[in-house]
Each structure stands twice: as C-alpha cells, then as structure tokens.
Amino acid sequence: MITEIIIFLIIIYFAKTIYTEFLASGNPFSSSNQQEESIIEGKFTPKTLYKYNGKDHPKIFMAVKSRVYDVSQGSQFYGPGGPYENFAGRDASRGLALNSFDPAVLTPLDEPIDDLKDLKELEKESLESWDEHFENRYKIVGTLHENGTVNEEIKGL
Structure with missing residues (x-):
C-alpha cells in the first residue's frame, strides 16, 4: 500500500x-x-515608437517610410552600442536616405513626422534600397502615424 x-x-x-x-x-x-x-503590432506615433529602442524595452523597432519594423534580431546593429543605435525606436527614413548616422537627421519626437519632400533623386533611391532591405529581412509590426493618420506621401516615395 x-x-x-x-x-x-x-x-x-x-x-x-x-x-x-x-x-x-x-x-x-x-x-x-x-x-x-x-x-x-499596430499603430505607432513617434512617441510610442521611441520606447522600443532596446534600452527601455527589449524589442527594437524602427520606422522606414511609415512602416515599423521589428529589428530586434539585428540588435548588434540597432541596439545599444551598435552603429545604427540612433535609429532604434525612431523614424530612420531621412538618416537612411542621406546615409547619415548623425542624430541631427532625426526629427524630434514632439515635431511632425518628416515628409521627406526635399530629398534629391539619389537620396530617394538610397531610401528605396534601404526600404527593400528592411522589407526582405525584418517583420513589419505596424505603421507610423501622426494624429491618427499615416502619411501616404511618405509611403509612396
């Protein structure tokens, strides 16, 4: 028993x-x-996107042409200490178009999303190349919005 x-x-x-x-x-x-x-997943504003910078949250997101990508698997590039860390949690479109990592190319979080209208043709081509790179490598987790709407002009660049 x-x-x-x-x-x-x-x-x-x-x-x-x-x-x-x-x-x-x-x-x-x-x-x-x-x-x-x-x-x-979903809609992000510049301020809500910022927390996904690899410091404040373990996930790392960044926006390119109004699409938000989960770049967490590339944390060695986009995370703290990486060469692209300035872009983590931010709209990286202008920096990628200009091939510049200078923080000055980033739009402040409290200002409207950069419309990128002043980009030259070569800069637009550079941005398009980067956009294809991200689309082929990383998962899209949402879109970048301002005041509840996505800027369709940026997506169409």
Whole structure:
C-alpha cells in the first residue's frame, strides 16, 4: 500500500514537472504570449515608437517610410552600442536616405513626422534600397502615424 502511494506521488510529480516545462517553453495558448503579440503590432506615433529602442524595452523597432519594423534580431546593429543605435525606436527614413548616422537627421519626437519632400533623386533611391532591405529581412509590426493618420506621401516615395 505505501509503495503504491509513493509510486503515485512520483508519477504526479513528474507529470507536474513536464506540464510546467511545457508552459514555460512557449505554449501558444499561454496568455503571456498572446499579450506580447498584442503589444507589438499596430499603430505607432513617434512617441510610442521611441520606447522600443532596446534600452527601455527589449524589442527594437524602427520606422522606414511609415512602416515599423521589428529589428530586434539585428540588435548588434540597432541596439545599444551598435552603429545604427540612433535609429532604434525612431523614424530612420531621412538618416537612411542621406546615409547619415548623425542624430541631427532625426526629427524630434514632439515635431511632425518628416515628409521627406526635399530629398534629391539619389537620396530617394538610397531610401528605396534601404526600404527593400528592411522589407526582405525584418517583420513589419505596424505603421507610423501622426494624429491618427499615416502619411501616404511618405509611403509612396
């Protein structure tokens, strides 16, 4: 009788351990995974995008031509200490078009989104090349908006 109880308790212990490991390994039905998905997709403003800079949040997002990309897998480039870290959590369109990492090319968060209308033809081509690079490499997680609307002119550059 005692042997049967001990065996039963051992079976319960292992079943509980396996179930707990299953949940911790990324169960798709887990509420924490569902919550993460809902946090990272949708509409961003320059201020809401900024928190995804690799310092304030583990995810790293950046916008190019009004599309927001999850560049977290390239954290060595876009994260803290990386050569493109100025673009993390920001609209990088002008900097990419000008091939400049200077923080001065970034539009301040409290100003309207850069319309990029003054770009020269070569700068537009450079931006288009970068846009294709990001589109082929990173997941789009949303769009960059100002006052609830996306700037369609920027998307069409």
